[in-house]
Amino acid sequence: AQSVTQPDIHITVSEGASLELRCNYSYGATPYLFWYVQSPGQGLQLLLKYFSGDTLVQGIKGFEAEFKRSQSSFNLRKPSVHWSDAAEYFCAVGGSSNTGKLIFGQGTTLQVKP
Amino acid sequence: SAVISQKPSRDICQRGTSLTIQCQVDSQVTMMFWYRQQPGQSLTLIATANQGSEATYESGFVIDKFPISRPNLTFSTLTVSNMSPEDSSIYLCSVRRGQGAYEQYFGPGTRLTVT
Numbered sequence: 001a002q003s004v005t006q007p008d009i010h011i012t013v014s015e016g017a018s019l020e021l022r023c024n025y026s027y028g029a030t031p032y033l034f035w036y037v038q039s040p041g042q043g044l045q046l047l048l049k050y051f052s053g054d055t056l057v058q059g060i061k062g063f064e065a066e067f068k069r070s071q072s073s074f075n076l077r078k079p080s081v082h083w084s085d086a087a088e089y090f091c092a093v094g095g096s097s098n099t100g101k102l103i104f105g106q107g108t109t110l111q112v113k114p
Numbered sequence: 115s116a117v118i119s120q121k122p123s124r125d126i127c128q129r130g131t132s133l134t135i136q137c138q139v140d141s142q143v144t145m146m147f148w149y150r151q152q153p154g155q156s157l158t159l160i161a162t163a164n165q166g167s168e169a170t171y172e173s174g175f176v177i178d179k180f181p182i183s184r185p186n187l188t189f190s191t192l193t194v195s196n197m198s199p200e201d202s203s204i205y206l207c208s209v210r211r212g213q214g215a216y217e218q219y220f221g222p223g224t225r226l227t228v229t
């Protein structure tokens with residue numbers, strides 16, 4: 001079955017500290033992987049994507065993610081968190097099929113302490 | 115990316131009534147989707163809006179409850195019919211530009227409360 005697991009429902013970090021949000025997926029074909037961020041009352045904004053090539057991808061707002069096929073993981077990282085990063089983060093997986101369907105994880109809520 | 119707008123941004127409706135949500139994109143796109151995000155939950159795909167033909171619904175969603183239109187390549191509507199409090203959710207439309215562009219861009223969402 002196709003699925004995405006974000007093991008951490010809620011994470012709290014101090015401003016300036018590093019961040020890693022975990023994402024594990026199960027997908028039968030070559031996965032296309034995404035991280036989205038949702039600020040309170042807002043829609044989803046695409047942070048970064050992985051289709052192929054270099055397994056370390058850079059995104060917006062200083063985020064990066066690393067694709068590890070052997071671990072079926074696509075963890076999101078940021079070296080220094082800012083208070084404005086407090087939001088809900090969603091990992092999603094899709095494929096190259098024409099259905100275009102994305103499967104989302106349950107999300108991780110990030111709280112940033114001053 | 116794409117600029118996507120949704121109307122209304124929020125609404126409070128009485129049970130048994132229907133609400134139509136509009137999604138407008140600033141340029142032509144090949145695929146448009148409708149998602150539901152229930153309170154505190156993740157996103158679930160309702161259906162793919164197909165231009166000029168019936169929408170493709172995911173398991174658990176039916177056309178009678180969520181009729182969808184897509185008259186052209188920049189516009190779609192989702193109607194939530196015969197609403198109940200369980201339909202209280204955020205409804206988001208998303209778009210995918212075309213072949214080779216697999217990422218989806220999302221609208222700001224419509225927050226629906228059914229009383």
